[in-house]
Amino acid sequence: MAYYNREPEITNMIKSHERRANRMLQHAQSSRLLEAFNKIWVSIENKELPNFVSKNVMDFNVADIKSEINDWIKDLKDCQENARRKFESMEDPSPEDLRKRNNITSDVVLLISQYENLKNGLDQVEQDFSNVARTHRAPMREALTDISILYNSVNHVKGDFSDYKNVSVYVHGIEDDGDGFNNSVRKAAKDGDIIIRINSDKTREYYIIEIINGEKVIKRVEGLKKLKDTKQYKEKAGRLHIVYETEHMNEHRQATSDDLAEKLNEMGLMNEETKIDMFGHSYGGRRSLQFAMDYPVHVRSITTIGTPYDKNILAIGANRARWLADSPLAKRHTMDTSEYLDFKEDNRNNDEGKDYSNAYTDMDSEAMTEDINHLKSANPEVYQKLQKMDITAAAGYRTEDTVSFSPYYTASGKHKINSDDIVSVESQHGDILGDLIDKKPEIEVKGSGVTNPGHIYEVEDSEFVDLIQEVNKKEAE
Incomplete structure (x- = not known):
């Protein structure tokens, strides 16, 4: 998308969106999030956004960021609608007026497409973080249970069935x-x-x-x-x-x-x-x-x-052909699984970007x-x-x-x-x-x-x- 062909209304709007994006990235402190933005921003303005990552603590909510991007999309649609109304109100629009309206419409369509791609990229970022969190959640949970068992033992805490x-x-x-x-x-x-x-x-x-x-x-x-x-x-x-x-x-x-x-x-x-x-x-x-x-x-x-x-032959078949195993005929329900994620990648499966590990992946690989x-x-x-x-x-x-x-x-x-x-x-x-x-x-x-x-x-x-x-x-x- 050529930056010099844009109308001033679109150029100013993008600059406003860029300032808001920089504020979000500075707050988020996530290089992974910055990467998702830059992938789109290079297409929009042929440049990358500044790298504000300076801390070890990441703080961002994907839903909030997507809501902000939806506001940007609304800005663009409003701009397109204003241009249309202005053009239609002219009694004798010139070729330059027609060109300006068409340029704005073309830019809005392309920019909205880029922003939608950015939202999809954010979904992948969120899923990546979710997978990583689930990978580490299992040992953390086991450790907390062990601590609780030890605490009950040392402090002679009795449950309803201890005897x-x-x-x-x-x-x-x-x-x-x-x-x-x-x-x-x-x-x-x-x-x-x-x-x-x-x-x-x-x-x-x-x-x-x-x-x-x-x-x-x-x-x-x-x-x-x-x-x-x-x-x-x-x-x-x-x-x-x-x-x-x-x-x-x-x-x-x-x-x-x-x-x-x-x-x-x-x-x-x-x-x-x-x-x-x-x-x-x-x-x-x-x-x-x-x-x-x-x-x-x-x-x-x-x-x-x-x-x-x-390893189990039927489990291997069900795991590798889930569409068939989950069909009304077989009714295997291979995706009915907890959020546990095995550290061994061979023990995982993937469904539309989400990693998971269950009984079928377990018996398939190990x-x-x-x-x-x-x-x-x-x-x-x-x-x-x-x-x-x-x-x-x-x-x-x-x-x-x-x-x-x-x-x-x-x-x-x-x-x-x-x-x-x-x-x-x-x-x-x-x-x-x-x-x-x-x-x-x-x-x-x-x-x-x-x-x-x-x-x-x-x-x-x-x-x-x-x-x-x-x-x-x-x-x-």
Whole structure:
């Protein structure tokens, strides 16, 4: 855009906008913001704006800056409208009058386009800052939780459930919620136990277990205050079961670990006496192992079923073809994710400039053995604590009617043919985790194929409910 062809009205307006831009940049103290402005200003006036960055503290609001630019656009439109009205009011406009009106109109159109481009550039600046902030938010949040746990320990701060010694925490997988474990825990719970369901919307449900006329009865209690009046809470002779539903369906395992630690600490369960037994289904097993890696002192055992400890083929496909995975047919909801952003770029994905990390990116790029090996070299004491935990990795499998032909015999009937059609037995058993896994039971589950896999039936299988009871009894003893 040639500066010398502009009409005085446009030239004066740009100078006014430049002065206002300089004031904003001087206040913002952001070289990234200056870069976005200069990219446009070079096109407008063939020069860059002064560099006012002299501090380490950045202070700017993108919405306010965009509002200012909208005012500039209004100035330009008003100028164009005034030129039009003035020209139309002339009884006998000269060729010079026509040229002036056309010049103003042409400049306004081009300048508005540049200002709109500037606003788009500001959106990218805001997204860049948001991504950076989210990258550093996770370790900061984890550190704050650790400080809170330490403070409660040193100052003997007790939560509402601090006196419980035996606690089971149940964590579901992706594309799932707490309903599956909620049903399993009801079957596994014993007389005197309490069940707390923490929902994704942060609401909580409370249930007590008692035996009436020889039958197990599960009663819902409305609110914590009424729970405290129950025999089960006062005596604390039973086990506390916590069915934890993640706030986001596909949130990254680290986000779940941070959320869970914060909530358990608020309940008074992150103390020296309470021992937590983790139960995870599918990706919930990764989440549980991550929590154990982060808080090994508080975890006594981990029991998983159907967990993809290795990379997962279906997750890789869903992550790399999100448009297909999120279609009405597949309904994978791959973008339903928390704001956690993994430090490892390979563990991230990008959607229109926004970086994010969730269960799909995690299982696409990383097998759990990578984190375990890193932990083993960086913090061998934590790895030793994992070795001492009771870790059970159960695998779901199925059988089919098959016929085997050979030159010598024909065999038919039901045969164990493979895993649950979603996760291989080797992955479910955590073979890549080396000597961490203590037991590797196999449970036959119903279901078949990818559309109705045995994977979705594992958590409610009667054999897995028996396993929950067995683990809870053994660990309590």
